[in-house]
Amino acid sequence: MSQTDEITVDINEKINNDIQNDKNDFHNGKPITMIEVSPNEKYFVTYSQEDNSIVGWNVEDVEKEPEFCFDDIYDLKQMCVSDDKNLAYITNDYLLKILIYPKTEFKFNDKMIGFRYCTFNLKGELILLHKYYGDATIRTYSYSQTKSNWSCKKTYMIPNEYNDYIRLIYVSKYDKLYLFSNNSIYEIDLITEKSIRIWIIEQDVKKNRKFYEDIGDIKISSNEKFICTRFKNEIIIYSIELEIPVASFDINNDIQIRRLMKHPTLCSQLFPLLFPLFSDISDDKFLDSITKNYWKKCLEHLNQNDHFSEKFPNNIQATKKYALRVLDGNILKIDFEELITKINLLPKNSDMVNEDSFKTNEKANKMYDYLHILLLNSYMETIRKLFQKANQEFVTQEFGDNLVKWRINFNYYTNYRVIALQVCKRENVNNEWDLICLRYEKFKMDHDLKPLGIELFNESDIIILTNIGPLIYHFNEDAKSISLVYYYYIKIDIDTPAQFTVQKQNCAKEFSRNNLPLPNYTSFEFCDGWISDVIDNKESLLKYGVELLQFAIINHKFELVEEIYKKCISHFKKDFKNKMFFSIITSTMPLLNEYYPEYIERYSSDTTMIVDSSRYTIDYQDHDLHLFSFQHPQILVNLTKSVLWIRYNLLTKLLSELYYFKVVKYFSRHKIAKNTPMIIFMNPYIKFVNYPREYKWYKELLYKPQPSPFVKTINRDIYKTWNGEALVNFKWDTFGKYYYALIWIGYMAFLGCFTTAATIPQQYIDEGDRRRLLIASIVLGFIHLSFEIRQMIYDFNTWIHDFWNLFDVIAYVLPILTSIRWLHTNEMNLTPTNEMNIIPLLSFSCLFLDIKFLLFFRAIEYFGVYFAIIVSVGKQIISFLEYTSNDDPNNPWNVANSYQVFYENGTLNPNPYIIQPPSENTNMFIDFRSSLFAMYKSLTGDSSALSNWTYTNNPSLAILIVLFSLLVVVYLMNLFIGLLNSAIEKDNDRVSYLVQKAEIIAEIELFYLLPFQRRWYNWFPDVTYYFANVDKTREKIKEMINNREWNTDEFPELRKALVKKLNIKLTPYEKLQEKEN
Template sequence: MSQIDDEIYVEIDDKIDHNNDIHHKIDLDNDINKPHEISDDKIDSNNDIQHKIDIDNDINKPHNGKLVTKIEVSPNEKYLVTYSEEDHSIVGWNIESKDKSQLELDKTFKLSDMILFQMCVSDNKKLAYINENKYLEIYDMKKNQKIKLDCDPRFSHYYYCTFNLNGEFILYGRFDRIIFIYSTRTKNNKWNCKRMYKKQNNFKFISISKYDKLYSFSNNSIYEYNLITEKNKKIFGSKEKITNKNIRISSNEKFICIRIINKLIIYSIELEIPIASWDINNDTQLHNFVYRAGLIPLLFPLLNDNTIMEHYWNECLGWLRDKGQLSNEYQTESLSDIIRTTTKYVFGILDGHIWKVKFEEILSKMNLTFENTDENIENWYFDNDFKISNEIHKTYDHLNIHLIKPSMDTIYALFQKVKPHSKNKKELESSQNLIKWEINTLDACKIKLKVFKKINVNNQWNEEDLICTRVECINESLNLLEIKLLDDSDIIILTSIGLFIYHFNENNKSISLNYYYYMIIDRYSSNVTKNLKNYKQIFSKSTLPLPNYDSFKCYNGWSSYIKDNKESLLKYGVELLTFGIKEHNLELIEDIYKACIKYFNEDLRNNRMYLSIITSTMPLLSEYYPEYISRYSFKTTMIIDPSFYSIKYENVNLHLYSFQYHQLVNLTRSIWWLKYNTLMEKLRDNYNTIYRIINIIQILIILPILPIYFITFFIFSKFNFINNIEEYDIFSIYFKITKIFDIIFLKIFKHTKTPTITFMNPYIKFINYPKEYNWFLELIIPQPSPYVETICKDIYKTWNGETLIDFKWNTYGKYYYIIIWIGFIFLLGCFTAAATIPQQYINNDIQQILLVISIVLGFIHLIFEIRQFIYNPIKWIHNFWNIFDLIAFTLPIYTSIYWLQTNDKNNITQLLSFSCLFLDIKFLLFFRVFESFGIYFAIIISVGKKVSSFLVVLFIIIISFAHTFFILLSPTNPNFSFKEYTNNSDQNNPWNIVPTYHQVFKNGTMDLDSSIIQQPDENTNMFMNFGTSLFAMYLFLTGDSNALSNWTYINNPSLVILIVLFSLYIVVYLMNLFIGLLSNAIEKDNNRISFLIQKAEILAEIELFYLLPHQRRWKEWFPEVIYYYANVDKTREKIKEMINEGEWNTNEFSELKQKLLKELNIQYDFPNLINK
């Protein structure tokens, strides 16, 4: 029960609509023990609670006039159900009656006396509810049939259920923390489970939205998990202690609204940060913002105890009265106890009946413009302790309202109105005739904006009404095409050089530019409509497109605005920083860099996405300004996410172990295992004899293969093919045994707990790939991530880079690397066996099969090399290992094909030898991924690159000496034969320099008239050919001077001089210099950084060419944020090392790093550190 007690504080409102999802109000404090109070007589053999249900379609008085306590709307607003606790009944209502405001009663369900805990309904009238004992019932209201679930264990207790937009049924069980997603296609009155997840124990459940989003709470932070994409992200973190019983959430496709006690927070799904917050008790601020931002459906369900709700419902009643749809008996009715708002309607209760009012009708009638529509609200970078911030900004200048409510339909319609010829002066008046905008073009490169306001609507416009003017200086000539008011404060201006959106703030009488997109539109062209076609396509999406490169180049003011506006910087910052780098605008680069660090430092819990602006542009920074990467890497090292800032004692050493915080574990693969255990449960309860016989058979199967059984189940469990949700068979004993071993292990090693601290890796979105992609093109030329494009030493000098690689390696890298290695081992084994095993020991047919397999495997490996070459030919050529791999794969393929064609091994002996050589060395190269081996491979390549220019110089000098010796020692008369003796005066003639033997008599005299001459060959005088001359010089360099020993030195002073020069200059001086250079280079590169870079390149190769395009978008493998553990003792040592080397930067994040040093008990002089 302790596990459950930790998770009983949940309060959710669930008002379901098409674009707005509010979650069920649940209070579990009083119900947590009730599942254990169910008596056995309430459970039948199929685990169904017996309910008395009477269906009456002719009741005139809903719920017999009793109070309605719950209202639930189907996901797409087609059906509605109400529940009365007093009457113990559920009533269904049809929403889709077009002209009626009062809903038609459809059906009534009379329940037993058991209190209903929660309910939900689908668009096709499938009703699901959970009673007070946490048992689930599902009914088809059309067919009056009960529906069962195929994965429904007997004693399951459920605490939450809902339907998503696709009509799927989502169910959450508290005890096992399992989330089930069922298909609602009924087959034999049963729904089949499609997906299954298990919630982590340290995350407390809040709710699940109809958009397949799970909301949970952990470490004072609220998280969202997408059940479709499996993307996990933190949406809000608080410094002050809060509990999830104080949290209420409302969401749609663009925003998540969170209410915590009396605080409202709006989280932007697009920007991934909280963008606004205010006190719920400030009705004026709330009133203005809700109306202007168009967030009424989203926020109002969170305001049921607010005066705005009363005003809101009164407006609904007023509309009904005006339309004559409210009878006299309801004229005096006021606020309903329960209101549900959706995108299309607002639903309320009058005298037990449900009434609906269209939103668009209410919004057109409501007068929500208070005295000052630019009333101040709290800065959206509010204090983390929920106190009102001292820094107050104007609402719509700061919040940049067009980001919340971009009228894309209005913008698209603006293109439709463009005419070939337009005036250069345009005026627009507001609907209330109180605000007028006047737009003029001046001197072709200027645009002048004027805003007029008059007090009395009946007065004529005059210059005295002018309250604000702004003149824009553009770098290109422009012409006005069309203008359109979004509202009184925002105007869209379409010009020949692009689209502008301006905002007027009446409070400080200023006009600000909120958006600019560069376009070239020739209004004098007869084909202007055709030219607009591409731009219409760009603006046809639901959000404003990101500014293009020329948007910043054409108008400097737009760059300044983005740089100085927080939310605009987050949305357009990557494009702006990219522009600054390409334009070499150092001031702009520095300003953006400092702004990102500043905004992140202001709110470490919620503003980490600002760091992604820097990390997303690292490929360009690495190319042009690599010092920024080094600066960022050292300044952001050991950043603590305050949500997890604590020292914990772990049973194992997790130093530099990287991970992401998971809310859920996907157990979809083990659905059939759960179904099997559910079946075994039924056999145990109903057919115990058969159940026991099956258990005995399972024992007999396991005992003979016990080691294989444990290995198999370990693999299945690791990859979630099996689970321990239900354990009703002998095969599941694996889970019991592993639990026992875990307990024993903890008891034995409990004294070896290691203190660890959790850090956040600052490379936010650094490893993510573009969301939009073409599957076929990705196979040929895949889009890279910033990680793939930025493999440099500065990243891997700190723990950030190392943990980044470790995460990738442990998540998917090592598995794919093993598969690649095994594939190569098969190639090596087949080819080596065919080439090495003597003919008498291998059948010719088997040999041919081995060669065919070698060809197939060789081509598979070669295809990946070709893909790498196509992706980046220059980079591929510059990588030595790629050239080696090409030879290692191509040579065996060619040799195997040639052997199969000729069937003669003797003719390909040389090819076989070299093929085996390259394959053996290639096998050795696979060890470079291991640190003990990889460091030496990294040294070989890095040192070779550094001394390559020296080797070129040395080679040229050797060629020069080879050329000299070739001229000096080559025969002057080439007309000689090695088979026929040639006697001439040419001292370089091979016949003249070979050894000559004379007969020696006993008296010591020699017979000089006759002699025996050794027959010369091509190696007698190696300087006859320039190639052998060059090889002779190489032998001389290695210490073999035999090629020059056939000449007498006393008669060849030139030869002696050349030998002395070569030996002193090349052999002695240059070779010793070369050895010294190698020593220095090895000492410099003998570190882990070179190895990490090499491993990063291997992982990048696996990502681009071995993972499928959709796999590169898996959030499980490529999360936006990564965390890592660090051993406290090693962290202290690392910090002291960085302080001594001057790498511990405290100019930024000084407060955070001061807390870290204090926590680690490191004595320091902090002011001196900052100065240093």
């Protein structure tokens, strides 16, 4: 490491005061053992184990007197402080003590022991981790000033059976719980109950006891954007927005970290997060080099006061502005802003850069660019100022400092416009400018493209505001390239000053939020370079990929659709932690289903039976949980509504333990445990069930709710695999079956009221009771009808083409009208006319109500499979029942029986005839309805409909009868039987049943759940996993290989690992089939 890379910071009198031993005097000359900071970084407290005292300081005014002090603090193990100066600490005996400012010791109401961790959140609430007799609980307490007590607001429990595989790490001030489970580190939001996996450790921890013990050394630091995790010598930076790891570092490679610290944008964002991760490393080159100059000054000062020590400090707490480090029993306060300024002044081409290989540099450069994409929201204020200062007459010029310069030019051509960007650099102010890189941005447009303002954010980033929106470019000096990292199309009329001012203000509102708006359709349409940059940058693709894929699908850009699909699969293939790239495909499935449905079948085939790690996991369960879905980790149980039950449970815990050891364990010795091996798969339909986070409740509730991709995509190919079935099972078990039961019960109340009123004779029911039942029927009918009306308003075209929707309306409307008419007439049989009006209405109302009741059974698997077969077969043979026009010329008068008339003298009357008048049954073929019935009678053996014609005089009729019998009776009847058998075979795979069950769940989600319920993470998680029975999985894989459905093109290594894990011995024929697939 060169000497030029040392960080030197002048320690003025103020900083000198920060390290003077006055801090030490407040602990009676004893060294400081521990330091903690309040959630909003207002105060920090120091603890001296030798002095048994705690002193509190204002972070901004360290040089002043301490704010508060607590004495006689013994056996302290861990402590925390709130922004209200309240203090909580846990003793070595795992007892909790709370000190209320100024100096009041508060006695906790819950008489418990076994506290393991405590912290205050941003709201001033106290979060406690408690473990006693196996079960671990996480509780949130709120302090009431008026009642002077702490009340429990939320309670979560980790069941005892999970404790052997779980290590609690800590709880952050953002109400986030961090824990280790199943080879992974998870973050669980205690408010939304959303869990995300931030790190996968590719080792079998259960077999490596030493490795499992090292988990206690995990360090985590987080803010609103990133989670930084250190385990042993590795640091992982996880993006909260993208939900993927975006960078990794080796703490022993201080060159790699120092390169990051020299990045002008990343340094200020990540430095406060990375700094605390080195708190327990006593010999770290990076940390010691940063504080080296501080340390030298402090040693000199302490030596003068007989507090000299060569030992480096290792207790660190960081705020957004400062780092507080225990310095040999004292406090060293480091100003981040001043330190980062010194870091940015370090030379970029120092000796340490040359020590890395080109390959390492190239990888690091890409990593820095990936991180840079995630910090674009920090430019919001700059963009807003650009809109305020936007000028129609803005003239481009050179931008930069004495060493780096940007040149921007706008060029105009016939059918397109071009922005030319140049970056120049020189070694010193006396040298000539050298062109480093050049980029031409082409826009497919024929109207004016003019700059309205340009701002150089730093030497690497420039923001260009034009009349078609803002563009942000990033210059990578090591790669010598310029990339477009953000473009949002928004048209600003520059023709008239008044219009320009109004539109400028309207456009500024688009950027009034905290985050940059997502790129729109037109931005991709105008600029092909923007498309290329999004695809080539991993983080940009994950951030803007959904919008880009939607653009490609709508514009029928098949090559672009294929490229994005392959990119998403490729990113996951390279790193299984990149599973969120699947969300780009699943979020656009409604459009794929409409334009390119073959991609849904392809995706279902490519992603069946996969996991998001390099190893498959087999768990042994007490029950067969085949296709049972769950979220990772499945450990937290929300017991917030059961606080009283928890207290009761704690009181009876000892008795329960005694009962278990004496009774249950005795019988368990004689019981044969039945463990079923279950393999765990990841469901690749990521974010497929999620609803938009932003919504208007009145619009969702009254007019048109926003759908999820699951609701808009009903495709059979999804449910042909276990992934689709597991997804339906998860929704059904989570909320679907409960809401369906409530709907069914509500309908049964409607059915019961109307049927009771309509069928019970008058002598057995009071007229007043009947009227009340009819009124209840009307009310319940309108309630059910209102949900049908909402469906009609939501999508009338889809609703009208579903026969069952029309049937439902009849089942609701007919009883309502019948009840209203009955109440109006007040008598069922007042007159014969009235009887003819009411009785048929009652009959058909009861008929439709009963059929509707039977239709509810279609959600039950046993009945639903057969119902799906009946409906599917009916759809296939309905074409044979098409209406045909009747052009038969036979006149019924010509085929009617005739009689001759004789006079009394016996002579025959030659003219008059006594003719039997024909009836409607004389010739049944003049009407389509009666002709169908005539043919039915003929098929059953009754030929009376054809007996009015003589076959000898009508040979054509005889031929037609023969042909009809051969065609219909012999051929078509047998054909129908064959079609029925094939249709039953085809639909007996339960796919149709799963599709109709998915439709039922989609209807429940949109029209029965409340808007906020559709945003619950535990009901609509981003990622789910599911169990699969090992034996059934083996059979399924062999079946797929024989049917040539086992796809090994995309994930061959995972397929081989699965076959090996399940110990599947393939026959030579199956091996050949697998290779062909």
